[in-house]
Amino acid sequence: MHYRNYGGTGYQVSALGLGCMRLPRNVNEEKGEAPVNREKAFELIRYAADNGITYVDTAFGYHGTESEAVLGEALDGGRREKVKIATKQPFGEMKTQGHIRRNLENTLKKLRSGYIDMYLIHNIQKHTWADIKKRNIIEEFEKFRSEGLIRGIGFSYHGQYPAFKEVLDFYDWDMCQIQQNFMDLEREATEEAIFQAGKKGCALVIMEPLRGGSLASPPAPVKAIYDAHPVQHAPVEWAFRHLLNYPQVSCILSGMTTLDQLKQNIEIFSKADAVPGCMTGEDKEMLARVKAKYDSIVMIPCTRCEYCTPCPQGVGIPEVFSLYNEGMMFGAFDQPRRGYMWTTRFHHEASRCVACGACEKKCPQRIEIIKNLHIAHEALKGWLE
Numbered sequence: 044m045h046y047r048n049y050g051g052t053g054y055q056v057s058a059l060g061l062g063c064m065r066l067p068r069n070v071n072e073e074k075g076e077a078p079v080n081r082e083k084a085f086e087l088i089r090y091a092a093d094n095g096i097t098y099v100d101t102a103f104g105y106h107g108t109e110s111e112a113v114l115g116e117a118l119d120g121g122r123r124e125k126v127k128i129a130t131k132q133p134f135g136e137m138k139t140q141g142h143i144r145r146n147l148e149n150t151l152k153k154l155r156s157g158y159i160d161m162y163l164i165h166n167i168q169k170h171t172w173a174d175i176k177k178r179n180i181i182e183e184f185e186k187f188r189s190e191g192l193i194r195g196i197g198f199s200y201h202g203q204y205p206a207f208k209e210v211l212d213f214y215d216w217d218m219c220q221i222q223q224n225f226m227d228l229e230r231e232a233t234e235e236a237i238f239q240a241g242k243k244g245c246a247l248v249i250m251e252p253l254r255g256g257s258l259a260s261p262p263a264p265v266k267a268i269y270d271a272h273p274v275q276h277a278p279v280e281w282a283f284r285h286l287l288n289y290p291q292v293s294c295i296l297s298g299m300t301t302l303d304q305l306k307q308n309i310e311i312f313s314k315a316d317a318v319p320g321c322m323t324g325e326d327k328e329m330l331a332r333v334k335a336k337y338d339s340i341v342m343i344p345c346t347r348c349e350y351c352t353p354c355p356q357g358v359g360i361p362e363v364f365s366l367y368n369e370g371m372m373f374g375a376f377d378q379p380r381r382g383y384m385w386t387t388r389f390h391h392e393a394s395r396c397v398a399c400g401a402c403e404k405k406c407p408q409r410i411e412i413i414k415n416l417h418i419a420h421e422a423l424k425g426w427l428e
Contacts, residue, residue, distance in 0.1 A: 255378025
């Protein structure tokens with residue numbers, strides 16, 4: 044296993060980090076439940092800690108708020124000292140300043156630990172950033188650090204580059220966490236975020252390197268590009284190597300569900316050349332062709348122009364179509380279904396459509412929106428968590 048500097052903290056972490064958002068589950072569709080399979084999760088976490096992985100990432104809300112407790116129990120009895128734990132408190136749970144402390148105290152109990160190595164403001168958004176500053180959330184975290192309850196302060200971010208840059212520059216963060224992969228170089232916080240975090244000396248942790256596993260099993264047109272390349276690696280390894288190539292990246296998280304996935308990833312990250320500079324110019328050109336091929340596989344020709352919005356019933360039409368197209372593009376619907384679960388919880392799901400037709404009159408692409416919303420809903424519904 045290779046290890047990398049974790050920003051300016053003075054320590055290193057494993058290049059591969061264990062993400063605890065996709066632990067093994069016991070899915071019971073009849074009861075509508077999907078609790079963590081603790082036996083398998085314990086085996087997974089303990090194997091990681093015993094085989095070179097020194098960075099573990101979780102959050103308050105993962106697995107219905109169960110993830111932190113599972114991690115704490117798995118590491119109890121000697122393994123806690125082997126790893127750095129990063130966890131996150133979402134701004135939505137910080138209802139008062141008192142709640143912020145109580146949430147941290149509950150997390151510490153779940154983790155069975157007296158401290159957290161890196162505590163993040165979870166999923167900072169452009170529309171919440173002003174309130175985070177107004178509420179002095181960072182100052183609350185600084186109090187926790189002065190008391191020894193946390194040892195570093197960071198943030199996780201999904202969104203576009205300008206807001207990311209504003210957040211990054213506002214404070215001397217110990218770390219930041221962003222979604223990046225070779226499909227998102229010009230999306231999310233973009234490649235420029237990687238460079239800016241490195242320039243600032245801020246530890247940078249990457250999430251969704253495989254886009255929720257979607258990049259692991261390419262469709263035939265994409266596989267043909269991989270197969271024609273003179274250097275052969277599995278699609279999973281190409282996705283990881285793309286990120287390993289950046290010296291600014293401190294750690295790459297993978298939400299591994301099975302022990303076999305964990306072992307395979309440890310092997311990839313332990314190769315002698317799994318280091319910055321591992322990608323040649325030809326390799327980069329090949330991945331650019333892969334990305335272009337993926338981008339061409341779109342079933343509903345929605346451009347997200349948003350002319351169809353707002354829907355009188357609140358349906359998030361562009362969002363629903365984007366999730367459906369992602370499932371079709373990658374031939375894998377687990378990640379889009381999980382995203383649709385959140386769309387449903389916020390009452391923007393496709394099933395709210397009453398076929399009024401207002402959206403179709405405004406669509407410049409002349410998409411049969413009503414028909415396609417039904418198709419998308421049937422494909423995306425059913426995720427349990």
